[in-house]
Amino acid sequence: MALQRTSIVILIAELLISSLLMNEGRKLDGYKFPVYTTEVCPRNETEWLERSSLFNCTGEDNTYACFPNDEITELIEFCYPLQIIAIPPGLCLFLSKAKSKMEAYECGSFEYGCPESPYRGSTIFKYPSCVSIGNGCFLAEPFCERLQYFLQYAKRDNSIVGNLTANSRDGELQSILTFDEDECDMDNLMERESEYEKDVFEDWQNEDKMFVPTTARFSPLYATCRKGHDSIVQLLLNKGADVNLCNEKGFSPLYKACENGHLSSVQLLLNNGSDVNLCHEKGLSPLYVACENGHESIVQLLLINGADVNLCDEKGFSPLYASCLNGNESIVQILLNNGANVNLCLEKGFSPLFVACHNGHDSIVQLLLNNGANLNLCHEKGFSPLYATCREGHDSIVQLLLNKGADVNLCNEKGFSPLYKACENGHLSSVQLLLNNGADVNFCNEEGFSPLYAICLKGHDSIVQLLLNNGADVNLCDEKGFSPLYVACQNGHLSCVQLLLNNGGDVNLCHEKGFSPLYVACENGHESIVQLLLNNGADVNLCDEKGFSPLYASCLNGHDSIVQLLLNNGADVHSCNEKGSSPLHASCQNGNDSIVQILLNNGANVNLCHEKGFSPLFVACHNGHDSIVQLLLNNGANVNLCHEKGFSPLYATCREGYDSIVQLLLNKGADVNLCNEKGFSPLYKACENGHLSSVQLLLNNGADVNFCNEKGFSPLYAICLKGHDSILQLLLNNGADVNLCDEKGFSPLYVACQNGHLSCVQLLLNNGGDVNLCHEKGFSPLYVACENGHESIVQLLLNNGADVNLCDEKGFSPLYASCLNGHDSIVQLLLNNGADVHSCNEKGSSPLHASCIIERS
Template sequence: MRGFSYAEYFSLFHPRRSLRSPVTTSAPTANPPRSRRFDGRLIRPSKPVVEVDPAVVAIKNGDEETLSNMIRAGKVLSVPNSEGWLPLHEAIYYNKPGCAKLLLQAYPGTVDCRTLAEETPLFLATCRGNLECMKCLLEAGAECDISSKAKETALYKACEHKNVETVKLLIQYNADVNHRCNRGWTALHEAAIRNDLDIIEALLMAGAKIEATNIYGITPLFVAAQSGQLESLRFLTKHGANINTQASDNASALYEASKNEHEEIVAFLLSQNADANKGSKDGWLPLHIAAARGNMAIVQMLIPVTSKVRVRRSGISPLHLAAQHNRNDIVEELIEAGYPINALLSPERSRLFEDKRTSVLYFAVYNNNVETTEMLLKAGANPNVDLINPLLISIRHGSIKNIKLLIKYGANINAYIPTHPTSFPATIMFSMKYLSLLKLIMDFGGDGESCFKCVYGSHQHPEQEQRRDDIQMERKKPRPVQFCEIVSTPGIYRWAGPIIDVLLDYVGNVNLCSKLKEHLDSYDEWATIKTKSEPPRPLVHLCRIKVRKLLGLQRLKFIEMLPLPGRLKRYLEYNDTNDLM
């Protein structure tokens, strides 16, 4: 059998291509097609070869003779490439002043030509720090103040790169020292943030405005304070810069230094009599932001020079911010400095919080910060001034330590929420999901009897769906939600029996409404609870209730002091309910 030639074998796998038909190549596309080898591997197309301009090669190698020959031979070297670069730009970029001079002699009109990024040869030379090229361009008449897309001039970039020689050279050729970039920054702003005193001095001697502001109203001194540049700050202050300069949002240099925790800057500003009572747009003083940041050194410097009257007018105390950010040491320092423990947020600031909080104590409790909570309570904080009692927040967190602390210092054990009225204390409602917590609340005097006062009594309760008119009436004057309605909610009803059982231990003779009886009838194991609720209750239990009421809210402490037998004390404390039954 005759063997196949390679061409015939190839045609078997490519039947659409004739052996005689010529192979044509289509124009290059963005995604050229890829074919496969016989072994399945992809054949990747080769990358197009980019032709290198011989003039650029000569410039890069510093070959002045070759470049000169090209110019004499009439080769045009004034046409930009796809990025807008001329050979002159290349000579400046590669720091080839000899090549640059040849190109400038041949094409003097290209001295200020810009790339597509709007960068002139002088701008490139400055960015690269090529001093000889800069001199060459300036001598050829290059304009100093042509800016890039960001409105940055060569002088601005020289300051950014901290190149003193290039700055002085540009100033010598009358560069505009007060030109602003698209952010409004001048060369002096850039020198201040770079902390270069030689450049700052050169700019000031050339007429730079020391109080020039950017688009945010920030001066060079403000920039130095904000960025922690102490030498720049001292130099600018010495030359008359306003130490109390403020930005557009009223933030002062001292405020920004405190915000960024530049301790040396704060100390210097205060030594120059900077005003510590200039507030920002939101009314915060430097002490406020220092307390929020938790910088003890700055707080201690600001306390003696901050007006407490000015703090009060701001509507927020530094204590609020220290407590909010868990700065325990700052809270202690401010308390010792005499800041009022019971200072309240102004109504405008309180409305910024969904829970309408006002007190310093609330912030500490909200963060579950036991240390700060105890510190504030010992110093005399009132636990009952907020719309939502801090005790309710502690119950929600399940923080036993904070609960006991708040109750010890007089928190209302039977607190309600005015905006969400209930017929029984909100403290009981918040603790119902955790029986041990509920028992703790009841031990401290929770009003359990209110849970069994139902407006419907033994009558049938209405359905949950109400007519639109009824709903509208409730929106005008909300009807207090009853205990039986709360325990009927999907997340609670399975615990209704144990909850009622705990509450019955702390009340006398009560009548269960039809809704509660219905719940107790729904589980066989709850039958004993229903029996327990039926009057009359045991006399010994009624006596226990009476004794505890007579002892008041601090009953647990007084029970230990009573000259009673241990069994009776345990019974009064609910430690062993079977001792006297």
């Protein structure tokens, strides 16, 4: 019953949506997805979201859209199969009916509203000029306004220009001017024209004799040719419109008529003297664009009227090239019949034959070959028609080219042959054809890549067998020593590996740096291939030039089942690289507990150190792997085994603040005061890095709170340097000497004042910090606070008895330091507390001198 109610609700929802869409607009035929007409597009984000929801267009692979149709005659809405419609600046979009795809219209000539920055289809409501249309044009176009102006006055006298009609079947407001030439000629019509209408035309002509408003670069003739309004074209020509007047980019009326397939308009223009070879600014001719868009009848008409069949644009694109590119066989035949140069290439050397081969147009290839196409004519980088065909796998064209004598081994400039490209892309039939026609199966490119190498890289096993059957060298390596077997192992192509081994592939053939097929299979975790290689005699302990073994690679990358497989096949568990790093080190570094356990179970030395003394335990501690630390300790790891510079596992752990590991190590008897060669203790490093819990653990386990390094830095000193006040309190509570200075006499209070740690200064003073304890050169805490501008600390020191006039050994006072550094509020504070304004240093320089120095600078 619940299911039935749900079905009814869904049905009602579908009916409501359908009803709403029907009320809003008609559904249009001829598109690949549902498209509806609409009076207006969404005018704000709320409306856009509502329409999007109504169309159920909220998925990850589609988006609601509202744009003009391709005739720019009505607005349409639809769910477009892209998540985002991204639109560059200077463009408006429309939906092409022929392709059901969005196409762009340059809006640079708009008088207003052309988007100046990239935008999305979902924000079209911000750009109303891109959806404001009428009379087959965007209203923001200058000529559009003129066209409407013209139509309005033409409509006033039906005897002059017939009727303005609307195609109600499509709901498309398509304005067409018609007249009956049998009833009257144009001279008679003009005689009957009203004086007012004459004024309109004269005004227009006065502004620009070619009917071009001075604010626009599009003429009315251009606009009507683009839309194919033949009767208006005729009328404009009769009024003297310049048939060859181009827009700012060089597009002529004839070009636009040819582009859009308006045969009658083309005929009218040619009859009225249109230059058939007048090109766009980049050299595109009317014939080219007609060929490009497949308008066969227009192509015939242009050629009859003298179009240059070989006229190319600035990059060498010819009409024949365009036709071959798009597969227009009948047009290709027409062009060839009219003398098209079959070998006329682009500036980069692409020939018509090349592009026909690349795109798989069999019949056009045959046509071109029958008309003398050079089948070995190459692109500037050496790409031949056969190369292009083999890359794409067009077998029938491969056969055609070979039958006509194509050079089967003609390579590009980097040495890639047609056979290589066919192999690389897995085109079995093409490979067979090439081999049958003498392709060199072992021909390598400039880097030594052979066809067999290409196949093994991609894993096309059927082609591997074919190449091997045709004499491919199974051990032919590239210039760096990578063999076909190596790349097959690297990429996990098991069946290819089996074929290569069955045909003599060297299982221990190494890359120039010593990487073997087994090593790379282990590194990438291809267990089945590892097993296959071992079964075929792979050396399980074969190391690269730096001593890395297959076992090390497996441990480093966490492939535990391969680690076990290698050990079962005799891998040396203690095989170290050139720096003494063992498989156990690698596993401890990356935290692979299960592999550590496997290695320990197989006799790994738990205390085997790296050349610099790093033990597996140190590595695990440094990287914070608790469970591995526990494993190592349970298996006899030396808890106090140090690095060559004295870094112990406890030191490494305290530096990083891994409290749980600190506890583990202390429980196992780690020396809490074991220092490195410079005297830094675990407690010092924990304090320096602010690890409160670690500090507490160390103190609880007997750490010396006043232990100093070789320069006299104590844990308390480290804390005051960094400002960790909670740890400072902890140290003071545990007996830290508040006035313990380093070898140069810097006290904890001094460094706290120097670095501006107010709360630390307060704690130190509260716990007996000597407010006037000076550095060996006489710098006091007050001096350094003044020098660095820490006003709050200065106030605190003065409140606690700091000597306001205590000078260093050269006579510089706190007041002098404040003046020199421009701390005016501190200067006032010191003076308020009795600072001697005349106190001079040993050279007689006073605070006033210092202030003058800073003022001048």
